[in-house]
Amino acid sequence: MAIITFPKDFRFGVSTASYQIEGAYNEDGRGMSIWDTYSRIPGKVRNGDNGNIACDSYHRMDEDIELLKELGVNTYRFSIAWPRIFPKGRGEVNQKGLDHYHRFVDKLIENGIEPLCTIYHWDLPQTLQDEGGWKNRQTIEAFVEYSELLFREFSGKIKSWLTINEPWCVAFLGYFVAEQAPGEANLQTALDVAHHLLLAHGRAVQRFKALGIPGEIGFAPNVTWYEPFSNRPEDIEACARISAWFMEWFCDPVFKGSYPQILVDWFAKKGAKVNIEEGDLEIISQPIDILGINYYNGTVSRHKEDHGTFDCEHLDNLFDKTDIGFTIYPDGFYKVLMDIKNKYGDVPIYITENGATYNQDPVDGRVRDDKRIHYLKQHLTQISRVLSSGMNLKGYCIWSLLDNYEWSYGYSMRFGLVHVDYQTLKRTKKDSFYWYSKLNQNYWFEM
Ligand code: BGC
Numbered sequence: 001m002a003i004i005t006f007p008k009d010f011r012f013g014v015s016t017a018s019y020q021i022e023g024a025y026n027e028d029g030r031g032m033s034i035w036d037t038y039s040r041i042p043g044k045v046r047n048g049d050n051g052n053i054a055c056d057s058y059h060r061m062d063e064d065i066e067l068l069k070e071l072g073v074n075t076y077r078f079s080i081a082w083p084r085i086f087p088k089g090r091g092e093v094n095q096k097g098l099d100h101y102h103r104f105v106d107k108l109i110e111n112g113i114e115p116l117c118t119i120y121h122w123d124l125p126q127t128l129q130d131e132g133g134w135k136n137r138q139t140i141e142a143f144v145e146y147s148e149l150l151f152r153e154f155s156g157k158i159k160s161w162l163t164i165n166e167p168w169c170v171a172f173l174g175y176f177v178a179e180q181a182p183g184e185a186n187l188q189t190a191l192d193v194a195h196h197l198l199l200a201h202g203r204a205v206q207r208f209k210a211l212g213i214p215g216e217i218g219f220a221p222n223v224t225w226y227e228p229f230s231n232r233p234e235d236i237e238a239c240a241r242i243s244a245w246f247m248e249w250f251c252d253p254v255f256k257g258s259y260p261q262i263l264v265d266w267f268a269k270k271g272a273k274v275n276i277e278e279g280d281l282e283i284i285s286q287p288i289d290i291l292g293i294n295y296y297n298g299t300v301s302r303h304k305e306d307h308g309t310f311d312c313e314h315l316d317n318l319f320d321k322t323d324i325g326f327t328i329y330p331d332g333f334y335k336v337l338m339d340i341k342n343k344y345g346d347v348p349i350y351i352t353e354n355g356a357t358y359n360q361d362p363v364d365g366r367v368r369d370d371k372r373i374h375y376l377k378q379h380l381t382q383i384s385r386v387l388s389s390g391m392n393l394k395g396y397c398i399w400s401l402l403d404n405y406e407w408s409y410g411y412s413m414r415f416g417l418v419h420v421d422y423q424t425l426k427r428t429k430k431d432s433f434y435w436y437s438k439l440n441q442n443y444w445f446e447m
Pocket of ligand 1 (some may be wrong): 017020165166169222294353399405406407415
């Protein structure tokens with residue numbers, strides 16, 4: 001047995017997102033989002049599930065905050081639903097939406113839990129989508145209007161902000177792979193959307209700084225580790241390409257003010273390019289205070305001619321997988337974080353998501369999710385390695401507090417430390433909940 005320890009000022013938390021947990025989709029003036037629309041298109045989401053009710057967290061705020069207290073976390077990462085604040089995306093503000101989040105944030109603070117707020121976790125107001133959504137540069141203006149309102153309203157209450165969650169998913173799953181809303185499949189469109197998301201991020205950061213809002217701001221990309229199968233240059237290059245798709249495509253513009261050449265060249269071969277207007281890269285590369293990193297999986301990959309978009313083949317069967325099919329590769333967590341430090345320096349980092357799906361229901365009132373505990377131990381050990389290596393890592397949030405709406409998988413995939421019965425909405429704490437609460441008290445665990 002080895003004892004894995006964490007510094008006492010380390011922030012432990014859990015993450016959720018509005019559409020995935022709130023429900024109350026048509027209450028208190030909320031407008032429709034692209035996920036309300038997309039989930040209703042037959043065949044897009046498993047079992048035709050939608051977020052109408054989800055975990056009903058909109059009505060169960062007190063119960064969920066009790067869970068956070070018992071878990072003993074000092075940080076809660078959640079997102080605000082844009083269509084609750086601006087039901088039409090811009091213009092008229094819905095006071096009831098603001099009131100809801102004020103009550104919620106006040107309660108977190110009363111209970112000693114620091115809010116870590118994501119401004120955009122994928123629930124774009126449908127009215128903006130009707131005008132082209134993220135394809136349309138005007139959506140950037142609407143995002144800035146929405147962000148500015150949140151900054152002014154919650155100034156002094158929310159001190160840690162993330163502009164956009166996983167822009168890779170929004171752009172490429174939404175507009176290229178067609179696995180998420182709005183479900184288009186065009187590489188050029190995806191590159192335009194990615195660029196607009198980065199601009200929206202940069203503009204919001206500029207506004208945050210100009211307004212002198214106290215606190216820290218950044219964004220939360222998702223990264224994956226691709227270990228080259230061999231040291232042959234073509235394997236190394238194939239891995240560099242696919243890694244860059246997730247990380248450098250979003251982090252280079254933000255930290256360096258340029259797009260990674262390796263992919264600019266690759267996309268050019270596929271007939272697509274970034275449409276950059278004058279001044280765009282200066283806006284995107286505003287200095288940020290924090291970087292959120294979401295990490296779930298990694299794999300070993302090698303070059304294979306004419307294979308997929310990147311001529312890259314993944315040897316996923318080398319690894320155990322969680323129930324959603326994500327490969328389990330804890331070492332990759334350490335490697336990707338050290339890589340970020342090498343490439344982008346010492347920016348303070350929060351792990352804003354890491355976690356595992358295991359689809360278990362309670363048996364005699366108990367969920368014995370040993371596999372989840374093991375996954376968390378494996379990944380938290382990598383966090384401890386990274387901290388010991390002097391990396392500026394401030395906190396770690398598990399995805400997720402609750403089982404919830406897993407996008408195109410609907411309710412079929414359970415990531416929570418707390419089980420949710422979607423018929424009764426009853427919450428049952430899993431074994432992993434008790435394990436994490438112990439870590440939150442002790443700052444160490446046995447591996
Ligand atoms: C997203 C979450 C999602 C999780 C698990 C991330 O892609 O930010 O909304 O539920 O990973 O797939």
